[in-house]
Amino acid sequence: MxxxxxxxxxxxxxxxxxxxxxxxxxxxxxxxxxxxxxxxxxxxxxxxxxxxxxxxxxxxxxxxxxxxxxxxxxxxxxxxxxxxxxxxxxxxxxxxxxxxxxxxxxxxxxxxxxxxxxxxxxxxxxxxxxxxxxxxxxxxxxxxxxxxxxxxxxxxxxxxxxxxxxxxxxxxxxxxxxxxxxxxxxxxxxxxxxxxxxxxxxxxRGGVSFDLEVNLRDGANHSGNFGGLLADPAMILAHALASITDDHGQIQIAEWRPDSLTSRIREILAALPAHDTGIALDPDWGEADLTPAERVFGWNSFTILAMKAGVPEAPLNAIAGSARATCQLRFVVGTDVDDILPALRRHLDRAGFDKVKVVEHGENSFxxxxxxxxxxxxxxxxxxxxxxxxxxxxxxxxxxxxxxxxxxxxxxxxxxxxxxxxxxxxxxxxxxxxxxxxxxxxxxxxxxxxxxxxxxxxxxxxxx
CATH class of the missing domain: 3.40.630.10 (Zn peptidases)
Known part of the structure; x- marks a missing residue:
C-alpha cells in the first residue's frame, strides 16, 4: 500500500x-x-x-x-x-x-x-x-x-x-x-x-473601520420651533456619506481606487465559476465596468455598517444635536493603507464637509x-x-x-x-x-x- x-x-x-x-x-x-x-x-x-x-x-x-x-x-x-x-x-x-x-x-x-x-x-x-x-x-x-x-x-x-x-x-x-x-x-x-x-x-483584502461624526450642539431642539433655523447633523452626515460613492456604490475618492487589478489578476478571476453565495446579488451595484468577481476579489468596497441620530427606537419631534455613522473600507493590495483616512479627510474638506469628524477605530483592522x-x-x-x-x-x-x-x-x-x-x-x-x-x-x-x-x-x- x-x-x-x-x-x-x-x-x-x-x-x-x-x-x-x-x-x-x-x-x-x-x-x-x-x-x-x-x-x-x-x-x-x-x-x-x-x-x-x-x-x-x-x-x-x-x-x-x-x-x-x-x-x-x-x-x-x-x-x-x-x-x-x-x-x-x-x-x-x-x-x-x-x-x-x-x-x-x-x-x-x-x-x-x-x-x-x-x-x-x-x-x-x-x-x-x-x-x-x-x-x-x-x-x-x-x-x-x-x-x-x-x-x-x-x-x-x-x-x-x-x-x-x-x-x-x-x-x-x-x-x-x-x-x-x-x-x-x-x-x-x-x-x-x-x-x-x-x-x-x-x-x-484589508479592512479599516472608522466613524464619521457630526457634533453641532448638546441635546436636541424642537423641530417646530427650530426647523429651518438650526443645521441638522443627520442631514449633513447623509450628504457627506453620499459623496463617498455615487448612487450605485462606485467609489468617488481617487486614492481609494486601487491600481492592482492587472490583466493577470483579471485573467485569474475570469476563470472562476459564478460565486455561489446563496444570496441574490445586485448586478447594478459597485464598479460598473467590473465583473462580480473583480468587485469582491480585485477592488475596494465602502460600507456603512451602522448609523444613528436621535433615538431611532422612539423618535421625538426634535432636531438631534449629533449624528454618527460607523463605516468600513475593504481594500486590496495596491491601496496606500497609510493614506486611506487622510484621503477621506481631504475629500470631505474639498466637498465642504468640514463639520464631519473622522474617528479612527484602533481595532478590527487588517x-x-x-x-x-x-x-x-x-x-x-x-x-x-x-x-x-x-x-x-x-x-x-x-x-x-x-x-x-x-x-x-x-x-x-x-x-x-x-x-x-x-x-x-x-x-x-x-x-x-x-x-x-x-x-x-x-x-x-x-x-x-x-x-x-x-x-x-x-x-x-x-x-x-
Missing amino acids: TLHDAAYANIESYFDTGAFQTELAALVARPTESQDPRGKPHLHAYLHEDIAPMLQEMGFTCRFHDNPVPDAPPILTAERIENATLPTVLSYGHGDVVRAQEDQWREGLTPFELIEEGDRLYGRGAADNKVQHLINLRAMRAVIAAQGHLGFNAKIIIEMGEEAGSPGLKEFCAQQKDLLKADVFIASDGPRLRPGAPTIFTGS PATRLAPDHPMVRFASASIENSIGVAPDILPNLGGSLPNDCFAEVLGLPTIWVPHSYAGCSQHAPDEHVLKSLSRQALVAMTGLFADLSAQSSNLKLQ
Missing part, C-alpha cells in the same frame, strides 16, 4: 466511524467567545485541555504564551521537528468564536452543542474556525499514522483572539520569528467559492496581502488537491474578507496558502452557524493528500 493509499484509508476511517464528529462536538462545546468577558476562562481551557493534548498525541511539543498585549487572549505554539534539513510548514488556527447570540438560533439549535441535521452540523465555531484547524491537524495525523513520520517539519500557532481583531498576534510573530521560522504557510479559514469544490486563496497566484507553492497545492479528490481548486488572489495574513506574509516573510473548509452559506458570524459533513469529508481527503505530497516531495519542493 502506498503512502497516499494508507493515509487516505486513515482519514476516511476517521470520518466514517464518527470520530471526526465526536471531536468537533467537543471543540464546539467549549464556549470560547473572545468578544464577551464570560468567554475568558474558556479561551485558556481550549488551548490547555482541548488542543494541546491533541497535538501532543501527534508528537508535537507545545508551548503556552501570554499575549504581548495586556489582558489579550493567550497563544499556543507547537512544533514537530523531524530533521533540520527538511522544509518546515507553519499552520494556524483560531479557537475563539464570535458572540453566541443564543436567543437568535432557531428552535432545536443551541450554539454550544453540535447538532446534526442531514448534511449540516450546527454549532458556534463549527465553521469558523474550529472545524478548519481540526481538519488540518487530523490530516497530518493520518500521514504520520501511515508511515510513522510526517516527512517534513511542522509548526502550529493557535490564537484565541481573531474575532476580536487578533490583538497582539503581529507583535507576537515579530518577537518570535525564530520560533516560528518556516518555509511555507498553509492554513484554513473563510469560505470556499463553491461548496462542492475546494478553493485556494493566497491573501486577503492590512491587505496577496501572493502571486502563479507562485510555485500555489501550483503545487492546486495540483495535489486536484489529484486527491478529482476536482481542481478555484484560485483566488485574495479572500474578499479580512484575516491576519500580514502576520505570516509580511512579518514572517512566508508564501501563504489558504485552503478554506467552509462555504458562503454557513451562517458564519450569525445564528445557525454550521458546516457541511460532505464538505468536511472532502476537505479531510484533500488536506491529507496535500500533506502526503509534501512528505513525498519534501526534498524537491520549490518554495520560491
Whole structure:
C-alpha cells in the first residue's frame, strides 16, 4: 500500500466511524467567545485541555504564551521537528468564536452543542474556525499514522483572539520569528467559492473601520420651533456619506481606487465559476465596468455598517444635536493603507464637509496581502488537491474578507496558502452557524493528500 493509499484509508476511517464528529462536538462545546468577558476562562481551557493534548498525541511539543498585549487572549505554539534539513510548514488556527447570540438560533439549535441535521452540523465555531484547524491537524495525523513520520517539519500557532481583531498576534510573530521560522504557510479559514469544490486563496483584502461624526450642539431642539433655523447633523452626515460613492456604490475618492487589478489578476478571476453565495446579488451595484468577481476579489468596497441620530427606537419631534455613522473600507493590495483616512479627510474638506469628524477605530483592522497566484507553492497545492479528490481548486488572489495574513506574509516573510473548509452559506458570524459533513469529508481527503505530497516531495519542493 502506498503512502497516499494508507493515509487516505486513515482519514476516511476517521470520518466514517464518527470520530471526526465526536471531536468537533467537543471543540464546539467549549464556549470560547473572545468578544464577551464570560468567554475568558474558556479561551485558556481550549488551548490547555482541548488542543494541546491533541497535538501532543501527534508528537508535537507545545508551548503556552501570554499575549504581548495586556489582558489579550493567550497563544499556543507547537512544533514537530523531524530533521533540520527538511522544509518546515507553519499552520494556524483560531479557537475563539464570535458572540453566541443564543436567543437568535432557531428552535432545536443551541450554539454550544453540535447538532446534526442531514448534511449540516450546527454549532458556534463549527465553521469558523474550529472545524478548519481540526481538519488540518487530523490530516497530518493520518500521514504520520501511515508511515510513522510526517516527512517534513511542522509548526502550529493557535490564537484565541481573531474575532476580536487578533490583538497582539503581529507583535507576537515579530518577537518570535525564530520560533516560528518556516518555509511555507498553509492554513484554513473563510469560505470556499463553491461548496462542492475546494478553493485556494493566497491573501486577503484589508479592512479599516472608522466613524464619521457630526457634533453641532448638546441635546436636541424642537423641530417646530427650530426647523429651518438650526443645521441638522443627520442631514449633513447623509450628504457627506453620499459623496463617498455615487448612487450605485462606485467609489468617488481617487486614492481609494486601487491600481492592482492587472490583466493577470483579471485573467485569474475570469476563470472562476459564478460565486455561489446563496444570496441574490445586485448586478447594478459597485464598479460598473467590473465583473462580480473583480468587485469582491480585485477592488475596494465602502460600507456603512451602522448609523444613528436621535433615538431611532422612539423618535421625538426634535432636531438631534449629533449624528454618527460607523463605516468600513475593504481594500486590496495596491491601496496606500497609510493614506486611506487622510484621503477621506481631504475629500470631505474639498466637498465642504468640514463639520464631519473622522474617528479612527484602533481595532478590527487588517492590512491587505496577496501572493502571486502563479507562485510555485500555489501550483503545487492546486495540483495535489486536484489529484486527491478529482476536482481542481478555484484560485483566488485574495479572500474578499479580512484575516491576519500580514502576520505570516509580511512579518514572517512566508508564501501563504489558504485552503478554506467552509462555504458562503454557513451562517458564519450569525445564528445557525454550521458546516457541511460532505464538505468536511472532502476537505479531510484533500488536506491529507496535500500533506502526503509534501512528505513525498519534501526534498524537491520549490518554495520560491
